[in-house]
Amino acid sequence: MELNLSRSVAGKTVLVTGAASGMGRATAQVFAAEGANVAVTDLPGPALEQVAADLAAQRHSAKAWALDVSDHAAIRQVVDDVAATFGGLDAVVNNAGISAFCPIDDAGYDLIWDRAVVVLLTAHQRIIRAALPHLRRSTSPRIVNIASTEALGATSRDSPYCAAKAGVTGLTRALAVELGREGITVNAICPGPIDTGMTANVPDADKATFAHRRTALRRYGAPEEVAHITLSLCLPASSYITGVTIPVDGGLMARNA
Numbered sequence: 001m002e003l004n005l006s007r008s009v010a011g012k013t014v015l016v017t018g019a020a021s022g023m024g025r026a027t028a029q030v031f032a033a034e035g036a037n038v039a040v041t042d043l044p045g046p047a048l049e050q051v052a053a054d055l056a057a058q059r060h061s062a063k064a065w066a067l068d069v070s071d072h073a074a075i076r077q078v079v080d081d082v083a084a085t086f087g088g089l090d091a092v093v094n095n096a097g098i099s100a101f102c103p104i105d106d107a108g109y110d111l112i113w114d115r116a117v118v119v120l121l122t123a124h125q126r127i128i129r130a131a132l133p134h135l136r137r138s139t140s141p142r143i144v145n146i147a148s149t150e151a152l153g154a155t156s157r158d159s160p161y162c163a164a165k166a167g168v169t170g171l172t173r174a175l176a177v178e179l180g181r182e183g184i185t186v187n188a189i190c191p192g193p194i195d196t197g198m199t200a201n202v203p204d205a206d207k208a209t210f211a212h213r214r215t216a217l218r219r220y221g222a223p224e225e226v227a228h229i230t231l232s233l234c235l236p237a238s239s240y241i242t243g244v245t246i247p248v249d250g251g252l253m254a255r256n257a
């Protein structure tokens, strides 16, 4: 077997979900800056258009697609359209996400649970299944699923989110094993506390206290610090890493005291 140890994604095509904000936006920017064609997908709205416009203004190859990842029918349509637009699809980054805090005794628990599972877990497998015919034609097919340190440990009253994210790590391992013979790599990243839209309503003082007490690096991470690991997993040279779950958490999981 001939190895391709290129450290470039130039000319590759990546589809990023939830790319209008936070880590998804940073991922789109990092890939675009490296010369990849980027399918910027998110819920419809000005934030999505703005990310694509910013990338186009920098003469990057990027286009926006409105895609609600809980809309089963829309997934295949958008994935196929992305592949047709850019002449293929090499990588998928399943990143779109929502918070899903809910105490187990809450009357609305089932609603939150169902939404968490659909958006955070079911969408991943649906997008992967839609992307597979295209990934199978790529010379460096890559799938990166964004889970969370909540897949590895747990915060009280966060069980729908924790369960869905743990599901993402299981899905990642299972598909890595199933698709490995085809050279398709499937990996998960578990971000720790990252400054994004999702954590925007946490007061700065609380963030600082939490980061100081819990992370080795004593600070929240920037979305770009996660995006660069995602990019690394998508390099042609990253061809012998699959089925892993990588914390990108400033040492949160490593720290006991």
Ligand code: NAI
Residues within 6 Å of the ligand: 017, 018, 019, 020, 021, 022, 023, 024, 041, 042, 043, 067, 068, 069, 070, 095, 096, 097, 098, 119, 146, 147, 148, 149, 190, 191, 192, 193, 194, 195, 196, 197, 198, 199, 223
């Ligand atoms: P964010 O809120 O800044 O971005 C999430 C994006 O997902 C938004 O643009 C939102 O519109 C989009 N989204 C939500 N529901 C969607 C749907 N049904 N269809 C399409 N797009 C949808 O949050 P962040 O932090 O950048 O989140 C990215 C991923 O990272 C999520 O999966 C999240 O669970 C995960 N994560 C975040 C952490 C953090 O500290 N910020 C920690 C660990 C994991």
